[in-house]
Amino acid sequence: MKNIKKFYPLIVGLVLLISVAAYGTRAYFSDSTKEDAGIELKLGHVEIESFSTPWTINEKGTNNKVGKTVIDGKTYINKAKPGDSFSKTFTFTNKSSLKTKFKMTQNITTIDKKTSTAFDVSLKLAKGKYNNIEYPEVKITNPSYSSTIKNPENPKETIHEILLEGKEQGNFVLTVSVKDQGEVNDYNRAPESADAFVLDLLNEMIEVELIDADGSIAE
Known part of the structure; x- marks a missing residue:
């Protein structure tokens, strides 16, 4: 039992490392894009x-x-x-x-x-x-x-x-x-x-x- 307690810090660290890796992988797969409106309006006139x-x-x-x-x-x-x-x-x-x-x-x-x-x-x-x-x-x-x-x-x-x-x-x-x-x-x-x-x-x-x-x- 004492031997297992010795590995607690290592186990906790390993869990945290796996969590960070999973979160990082999730962020890595996000994506975005954008498009300009692409128009300028100028009124005609009557004169x-x-x-x-x-x-x-x-x-x-x-x-x-x-x-x-x-x-x-x-x-x-x-x-x-x-x-x-x-x-x-x-x-x-x-x-x-x-x-x-x-x-x-x-x-x-x-x-x-x-x-x-x-x-x-x-x-x-x-x-x-x-x-x-x-x-x-x-x-x-x-x-x-x-x-x-x-x-x-x-x-x-x-x-x-x-x-x-x-x-x-x-x-x-x-x-x-x-x-x-x-x-x-x-x-x-x-x-x-x-x-x-x-x-x-x-x-x-x-x-x-x-x-x-x-x-x-x-x-």
Whole structure:
């Protein structure tokens, strides 16, 4: 019995050694791994740039020159006569990184009946290719652009907007003409008289709105 007691420390040490070895073996067989998310998100944007040319004067004849004054970007014309016309081009450029829907409203062509007897006002979408679709020149006859344009691929269908790729442009040409008709005296009035024919488009405007092709509105 005494001999066995001599081996107690050795037996305890051996048990501890086996336990440590077993625990170490268990730790040795653990494993782990990881994966990066692997994505960076950057939002696209919607942006529009506008530009317009100065008014171009197309006079009928050379004996009576019209008077033109520009003050703070506003053009004032006097001594206009039958047959004269004046034109200006508005260019709206889609600078977005997203494909967008191009919508326009205007109050330029809705002049009063009295004034319309002396002047013709025409606003047209210039012929061009938009989003790889060829559009003919289209006269804008309604304050809402979206209710005016016909689908070139299906003329019976009204298009509510034109899709524009990034960097594409929408060009609109505004032309104001003094009517050249036989009864010129119908609107032959002194400029200072109360019933003089004056076409005032100084504060009338074209407004364009870009909406990304999936529907978010950009002011």
